[in-house]
Amino acid sequence: MRTEAIEGSESGDRTSVTEGPRVGPYRLIQQIGEGGMGVVHLALDPHGRAVALKLLRPHIAHDKDARTRLAREVDVLGRIRDARVAAVIDADLDGERPYLVTRYVPGPALDDVVKEHGPIVGTPLLSLGRGLAEALDAIHAADVIHRDLKPGNVLMLDGDPVLIDFGIAHVADDVRITLTGLVMGTPGYLSPEVVEGAPVTEATDWWGWAATLAFAASGAPPFGRGPMDVVLNRVSRGEPDLTGVDPRLAPLLQAALSPEPRQRPDSGEVVEALERYATGRPVTAVLSAPPRHTQVLEQRPTSQWDRPPVAQRGPVGPVALPVDRDEYAPVSGGRPAGPVRTGSDGPAWDDGSELVGAEEPEGEPSDWQAAWEGDAGGPDPRIGRAGRTGTLLALLAALVAGAAAFPVVAAVVAVLWSWAARTADRSVTSLVLRRHTKGRRRSDVPFAVAASPWHLVLGLVATLVSAILPAVVGVCAVFSAALAIVAVTGGSPEPARSGPIAVGAFVTALMAWWGPGGAGLRRGSRSIVRGTSPGPRTGKVVAVLLLVAAAGLAVWSLEAAGVPQWWPVQQPSVLVPGART
DSSP states (O other): OOOOOOSSOOTTSBOOOOOOOEETTEEEEEEEEEOSSEEEEEEEOTTSBEEEEEEEOTTTTTOHHHHHHHHHHHHHHTTOOOTTBOBEEEEESSSSSOEEEEEOOOSOBHHHHHHHHOOOOHHHHHHHHHHHHHHHHHHHHTTEEOOOOOGGGEEEETTEEEEOOOTTOEETTOOOOOGGGGGGSOGGGSOHHHHTTOOEEHHHHHHHHHHHHHHHHHSSOTTOOSOHHHHHHHHHHTOOOOTTSOTTTHHHHHHHTOSSGGGSOOHHHHHHHHHHHHTTOOSHHHHTSOOOOOOEEOOOOOOTTOOOOOOOSOOSOBOOOOOOTTTTOOOSSSOOSSOOSSSOSSSOOOOOOOOOOOOOOTTOOOHHHHHHHSOTTOOOTTTTSOOOHHHHHHHHHHHHHHHHHOHHHHHHHHHHHHHHHHHHHHHHHHHHHHHHHHOSOTTHHHHHHHHHHHHHHHHHHHHHHHHHHHHHHHHHHHHHHHHHHHHHHOSOOOTTSHHHHHHHHHHHHHHHHHSTTHHHHHHHHHHHHHHHSOSHHHHHHHHHHHHHHHHHHHHHHHHTTTOOOSSTTSOOOOOOTTOOO
């Protein structure tokens, strides 16, 4: 959710407004933010003081997991008492419409400040860096890791930062964390360990600190914009773009954005480096010290069906005001009902593929089953699941070898696979979106069955349209490969041979996978592989079988002297030197 600057007073001031609807003892004045699960209102308490009230949506209010998540937000942040963190004033987690009330911060978000006034430089940037560092020190002293520090979660109040939105915060004694938190953050501001489901440490927040400061100093996301998988690849490789950052500060941010947590500077190093930056001295001398991150918050693997029990009414204590409208929006495929955070130019989903690289246990349910059994209004269950890259590479090898031996059959198989993958992607995405906007309903399965023919039609259309560019590029690759072979061996180019065709098939597959419209193919392919070979062991068996098939087809092509058989029932041609083929 995202909080907009509202003309008004701090929580201690009184505001005179007309009578409005009430939630408990609070009078709602104006909606100032919303997300998939809740809406944030500017409200007045019984004494007329301005507060921010987060109210669960009606179709989410009775969902056990939604109440649990809200209870965690209240309970976790009850540990922190610091002026740079918006504080919880009240909460009702047992009523008909659960809500929590926080201090109202009438300042704009950092990203809005930068968008309106440009990058922050000089003393204001130094104050921002110091203020965020102080906030993180207070949070870490309470054994809490924020995990989602980004410009949208920093409100600027009279030039000072106030850290908000602890919806996915991690607590030292709470190991019952699931991958649902993964999609509540902006991909370009999620640390590598959060993306990969690895244990989080204080270094996780110092990574977010550096990413946020880099944005403020340059006016651009440090890992750029674009498809989610592309941005996450830059994050994982540790390749930020700090072009617009003061060169004297850039080494500190570069070090803090390392993909390896142990290589990032800790709190003391960050503060000392900032002080050196303030006095014009180089920060690199501080960064030469070995990292000293010792606090590791262990995260035992859990499935999204292993939830903590619903908490009771939370204590009164500090918590962040949730202000990111896309806090609970799924981020994989399709188009959501609300805005997204992945740097798109408007309220539309990023069309990148899912996060990959996780390990799943044997017998993990299919993506469709996970979407059916997942949270109402929760994240896309495909996020964080194993990418099955090895199996897909084996499939690519079999496809290329098949094209070298039986080009037409391989082309038909590729089209059918693309059709099935895109249909599967649309089916899962449709269910996730329906759950996200309407909550869990009895009509979900009948609706999905009724929509299946439409998904098939859309999948076919998307397959045919998306195949045009890869096919053109693939044909060009075939002729280029034939010419390259002639340049080495001499003679006349023979594009109809197995070698050039295999090169063309490989290039076509890469273009279809990574080119325009490839996101649906990637997600759907992974869904099919996970569904047909659940668990890593089964996946390895399938990969081995595909590699054996690829090897067999390659041997067949060699025995046929590189002459493909265009149709299985056709007898292969025999090339005679000097004869026309």
